[in-house]
Amino acid sequence: MKPSMLAMGLAYGVLTTVAHAAPHQEVHDAVEQQQQPLLQTLETLVNIDSGTGFVTGLNKVETLLTERLEALGAEVETYPAEAYGGNTLVGRLQGNGDSHIMLMIHYDTVFGEGTAEERPFRIEENRAYGPGVGDAKGGVAVILHSLEALETLGFDDYGQLTVVFNPDEEKGSLGSRDLIRKLSAEQDAVLVFEPTFSEGETDAVTVVTKGINYAFLEVNGRSSHAGGAPEEGRNAVMELSHQLLQLKDLGDPDKETTLNWTIVEGGSKRNIIPEQARAEGDMRYFDSSEYERVLNEARDIIENQLIDDTDVEFRLEKGRPPLPSNPQTEALAEQAQQIYRELDRELQAVEIGGGTDAAYAYHADSSTPAVLESLGLAGGRYHSDEEFVLVDSVVPRLYLTTRMIMELSDTEVSD
Numbered sequence: 001m002k003p004s005m006l007a008m009g010l011a012y013g014v015l016t017t018v019a020h021a022a023p024h025q026e027v028h029d030a031v032e033q034q035q036q037p038l039l040q041t042l043e044t045l046v047n048i049d050s051g052t053g054f055v056t057g058l059n060k061v062e063t064l065l066t067e068r069l070e071a072l073g074a075e076v077e078t079y080p081a082e083a084y085g086g087n088t089l090v091g092r093l094q095g096n097g098d099s100h101i102m103l104m105i106h107y108d109t110v111f112g113e114g115t116a117e118e119r120p121f122r123i124e125e126n127r128a129y130g131p132g133v134g135d136a137k138g139g140v141a142v143i144l145h146s147l148e149a150l151e152t153l154g155f156d157d158y159g160q161l162t163v164v165f166n167p168d169e170e171k172g173s174l175g176s177r178d179l180i181r182k183l184s185a186e187q188d189a190v191l192v193f194e195p196t197f198s199e200g201e202t203d204a205v206t207v208v209t210k211g212i213n214y215a216f217l218e219v220n221g222r223s224s225h226a227g228g229a230p231e232e233g234r235n236a237v238m239e240l241s242h243q244l245l246q247l248k249d250l251g252d253p254d255k256e257t258t259l260n261w262t263i264v265e266g267g268s269k270r271n272i273i274p275e276q277a278r279a280e281g282d283m284r285y286f287d288s289s290e291y292e293r294v295l296n297e298a299r300d301i302i303e304n305q306l307i308d309d310t311d312v313e314f315r316l317e318k319g320r321p322p323l324p325s326n327p328q329t330e331a332l333a334e335q336a337q338q339i340y341r342e343l344d345r346e347l348q349a350v351e352i353g354g355g356t357d358a359a360y361a362y363h364a365d366s367s368t369p370a371v372l373e374s375l376g377l378a379g380g381r382y383h384s385d386e387e388f389v390l391v392d393s394v395v396p397r398l399y400l401t402t403r404m405i406m407e408l409s410d411t412e413v414s415d
Contacts, residue, residue: 024342024403026153027149027153027399027402027403027406028343028395028399030149030152030153030402031145031146031149031395031398031399031402032395033149033152034145034146034148034149034394034398035394035395035398037145037148038141038142038144038145038394038398039123039128039391039394041068041141041144041145042121042128042133042137042138042141042389043121043130044064045061045064045107045132045137045140045141046116046120046121046130046131046132046133046137047116047120047121047130048060048061048064048116049109049111049112049113049114049115049116049117049131050107050108050109050132050167051108051109051110051111051112051113051115051170052084052108052109052110052167052168052169052170052171053084053085053086053168053171054112054113055085055086057113058085058086058087058107058108058167059086061107061167062078062086062087062089062107062165062167065089065107065140065144065165066078066089068144069089069091069144069163070091072091072093072144072147072148072151073093073151074091074092074093074163075091075092076089076090076091076092077089077090077091078090079176079179080175081166081167081168081173081174081175081176082175083168083171083174083175084167084168084171084174084175085167085168086108086167086168086175087167088164088165088166088167088175088176088179089163089164089165089166090162090163090164090179090183091162091163091165092160092161092162092163093147093156093158093160093161093163094159094160095156095157095158095159095160095161095409096156096157096159097156097157097158097159097409097410098159099158099159099188099189099408099409099410100158100159100160100162100186100187100188100189101158101160101161101162101187101188101189101190101191101405101408101409102161102162102163102164102183102184102187102189102190102191102361102369103143103146103161103162103163103164103191103193103401103405104163104164104165104166104180104190104191104192104193104357104361105136105139105140105143105164105165105166105192105193105194105376106136106165106166106167106168106169106170106173106357107136107137107140107165107166107167108166108167108168108169108170108171109131109132109135109136109137109170110132110135110170110383111131111132115131116130116131119131119385121133123391126390126391126392127379127388127389127390127391128388128389128390128391129386129387129388130387131387132387133379133387133388133389134195134376134377134379134380134382134387134388134389135194135195135382135383135387136169136193136194136195136376138193138195138376138377138379138389139193139194139195139375139376139377140165140193141377142193142375142376142377142394142397142398142401143163143193143401145398146398146401146402146405147161147163149398149402150402150405150406153402155405155406155409157406157409157410158405158408158409159409161405162183162186162187164179164180164183166179166180166357169356169357172212172319172320173320173357173360176357177320177357177360180357180360180361181360181361181363184360184361184362184363184369184371185363185366185369187361187368187369188368188369188370188408189332189368189369189370189371189372189408190358190361190369190370190371190372191372191375191401191404191405192356192357192358192361192371192372192373192374192375193374193375193376193401194206194356194358194373194374194375194376195374195376195377195378195379195382195389196374196375196376196377196378196379197378197379197380198378198379198380198390198393203345203347203348203378203393203396204347204348204349204350204374205333205336205347205348205349205350205372205373205374205375206323206349206350206351206352206356206358206372206373206374207323207325207329207330207333207349207350207351207372207373208286208322208323208324208325208329208350208351208352209322209323209351209352209354209355209356209358209359209373210256210284210285210286210322210351210352210353210354210355211284211285211286211288211319211320211321211322211355211359212282212283212284212319212320212355213283213285213291213294213316213317213318213319214280214281214282214283214316214317214319215259215261215280215281215282215283215294215298215314215315215316216278216279216280216281216313216314216315216316216317217240217243217244217247217261217278217279217280217281217302217312217313217314217315218276218277218278218312218313218315219236219237219239219240219243219266219276219277219278219310219311219312219313220236220275220276220310220311221233221234221235221236221239221273221274221275221276221277221307221309221310221311222234222273222275222309223272223273223274223275224272224273225271225272225273226270226271226272226273227271230273232273233273233275234273234275234307234308234309234310235273235274235307236266236267236274236275236276236277236310237266237267237274237277238306238307239277239305239306239307239310239312240264240266240277240278240279242305242306242307243301243302243305243312244261244264244279246301246302246304247259247261247298247301247302247314248261250283250294250297250298252290252293255285255286255287255290256284256285256286256353257283257284257285257286257287257290257294258282258283258284258285258353259281259282259283259284259294260281260282261279261280261281262280262281262282263279263280263281264277264278264279265277265278265279266278283316284353284354284355285322286322286324286351288321288322291316291318294316295314295316298314298316299314302314319355320355320356320357320359320360321359321360321362322355322359323356323358323359323362323371323373324362324364326362326364328367328368328369328370328371329362329370329371329372330349331370332370332371332372332404333349333372334349335404335407336349336372336375336400336404337349339399339400339403339404339407340396340400342399342403343396343399345396347400350374352374356373358371358372358373375397375400375401375404376397377389377390377393377394377397378390378393378397379393
């Protein structure tokens with residue numbers, strides 16, 4: 001795609017808005033009208049179970065989102081996310097400008113079937129609760145109702161808005177990441193709507209995320225009767241325990257690399273020396289060279305075995321890459337902060353330890369697209385029974401998204 005004025009402006013961090021942008025009060029009025037409709041949308045979404053791989057629930061959400069996008073005038077296509085099931089929805093709205101902007105978030109959650117019935121959507125004081133209310137159905141609702149606000153304002157100065165809703169983010173987006181990479185390469189900017197943490201009157205957008213790798217440790221020993229002939233066995237659980245203790249310091253605090261062992265399995269019956277044992281771990285990192293370091297160090301370490309005649313294997317599988325610090329993202333964050341100041345609110349630009357699909361949208365070898373993460377609702381305790389979003393973050397977040405789309409749609413480079 002030919003570099004647009006938007007892309008050039010983001011590359012150099014010198015965005016200025018043109019005079020015919022809609023008055024800010026009109027934008028605020030338009031998004032205020034969307035607060036209650038957004039909460040109604042959020043209630044509907046939260047009360048449908050859509051855990052990754054639960055295709056029945058994912059299909060229900062997909063049908064709802066397709067109807068909503070088509071009602072907004074979008075052309076919608078579906079792409080199977082074959083690893084876990086469900087479809088990635090891609091909706092396109094054509095405008096009268098030149099800029100290509102992508103709005104992206106997932107509609108799967110970490111919660112199992114039946115959770116929505118057990119803990120349906122509710123609002124208590126300033127908090128809305130329910131499975132996936134923040135991560136990331138709140139982000140879905142922000143996208144839909146920002147588009148509603150733009151329609152109310154009669155704004156279509158963008159070239160094309162592309163909306164991407166994927167069904168498998170909570171398990172690595174294995175069935176949608178290639179599509180995200182492909183679609184993002186066609187954009188000037190990508191806005192991602194994971195939730196943000198909030199403290200008091202201050203919330204945030206994300207400019208840097210860690211990458212994720214998956215560690216696997218497997219031990220094969222030999223079974224025998226635990227009472228009659230334990231000496232004939234080779235205890236895989238004992239060897240696994242020995243290796244886990246040896247491998248506990250693979251992280252690097254100076255580089256903020258972590259590796260935490262989170263799953264351990266071994267043995268079958270109390271009276272059998274265990275023949276097999278395994279563990280899985282979660283590695284987070286900023287520095288991409290850490291993959292090779294951790295892999296090589298671990299393989300050296302496991303050569304020191306406690307129990308002879310056991311086989312030990314360490315593997316490290318790559319997951320999401322990091323979203324590194326880069327000037328295009330920083331420029332978008334500065335723009336978002338300026339918009340938030342119009343509401344007399346402060347917006348932080350932060351690094352987070354979690355990996356997100358924003359990393360798939362970032363292209364290190366290109367100045368486009370500029371990628372900004374965490375434009376969803378503000379809240380906390382994500383992935384827990386107490387997950388919540390703040391009701392009073394709805395209007396500021398709708399205002400932020402709507403104004404950003406408007407500014408990104410019609411920008412020029414200052415001298």
